Amino acid sequence: MAIWPFSPGNYGAFLTDNLPLVKSLVQKLALNLQVPVSCKIRLFPDLQVTINYAKMLEEAGCSLFAVHGRTRDEKDGKKIRADWNAIRAVKDALRIPVLANGNIRHIDDVQNCLEETGAEGVLSAESLLENPALFAGYRTGEWILGSEGSDKVGKLDQTDLLVEYLKLCERLCHGE
Structure with a gap:
């Protein structure tokens, strides 16, 4: 009986427990799709492991890379700051465009993040739920x-x- 690779808990950042599977998924997608493949990761506690993982995904066929500047265990973005220096290290190790994720709460954060990380763009999730006009330059309630x-x-x-x-x-x- 074959085991379905997407059993509960085998998705998102939890896939980092099985790096060969992740590499295989990205390779198969890159070889069989007519559109570019993008990947988004969270940091590992060891930055060099993160960089090696990012390079592996780039070599597997990823053409746009996003890095969330916290580990999978660092869930509370309001208490734990994203590590923009780690994102910069990943950016410097790759040849493909990199998007930075974490600590984008206001439009000012966008420019600061781009400068600190060298990334080509930024992502924001929870802050956009609170303030869908964030990228238009408005703060919540304004x-x-x-x-x-x-x-x-x-x-x-x-x-x-x-x-x-x-x-x-x-x-x-x-x-x-």
């Missing part, structure tokens, strides 16, 4: 509808922003 001088000045709440986003998705998915 969202303004329209531009300065507009007659549409007023607070925009998360629900309104979500509805607008879903309408855009629907329109774009239907090719309008």
Whole structure:
């Protein structure tokens, strides 16, 4: 009986317990897809292990790499800062574009992260749930509808922003 490789707990950062499987997955995807393969990892406690892992994935066919600057055991991003220096070390070891993940809470963090890590871009997850307008330069509670001088000045709440986003998705998915 074959064992399904995606049994409970065998996904995401937990796949790092089986690096040959991860390498095989990336190789098969890179060889059989017509689109580029991207990978996202978390740091290992040992930075050199992280760098070796990143190089292995690049060699396996990954063409866009994202690094979350915390280990899989470091879950609380509000208490544990992402290690941008470790992301920089991974970036310096690879030839492919790297995206940095961790500590992006405000638009100012984007530029600081890019400068510190040398990454080509940034990712943000939980902060975007709290502030979907983060990349537009607004801090939570500061969202303004329209531009300065507009007659549409007023607070925009998360629900309104979500509805607008879903309408855009629907329109774009239907090719309008």
